[in-house]
Amino acid sequence: MTKLNPSNQYMGTSLSMCVKSIINGDIALYQVLGIESSTRIANEGELDEVITQYKDTYWRKDPQMAEDVARDIYHNKIFYQPRLAYGYCLHGTRPLWICASGGISE
Numbered sequence: 001m002t003k004l005n006p007s008n009q010y011m012g013t014s015l016s017m018c019v020k021s022i023i024n025g026d027i028a029l030y031q032v033l034g035i036e037s038s039t040r041i042a043n044e045g046e047l048d049e050v051i052t053q054y055k056d057t058y059w060r061k062d063p064q065m066a067e068d069v070a071r072d073i074y075h076n077k078i079f080y081q082p083r084l085a086y087g088y089c090l091h092g093t094r095p096l097w098i099c100a101s102g103g104i105s106e
Helices: 015-023 044-055 063-076 082-086
Strands: 010-012 032-036 078-080 097-099
Touching: 010 015, 015 032, 015 044, 015 063, 032 063, 044 063
Parallel strands: 010 032, 032 078
Antiparallel strands: 010 097
């Protein structure tokens, strides 16, 4: 994936893959408005469990940085979880990042 336009802000569509994209340098955290995730994280304990799982799989490049980014997103950004709120998640092909000004990115 190429770096996204640094003057735009984006919404992500996957906690695991968006954090991976951030630690890979494709996008800066300041550009992220939030993430719509398929997770069902209801509390800090469940967040800990998800982070532990993802650090061993998706985030092996820099697990500590990934954990810090994930916690920042969870606590300080928009973190929308349709599975938790409504019992469903969106399936199908979606871009990883959606430009907040209306464009679609990778």
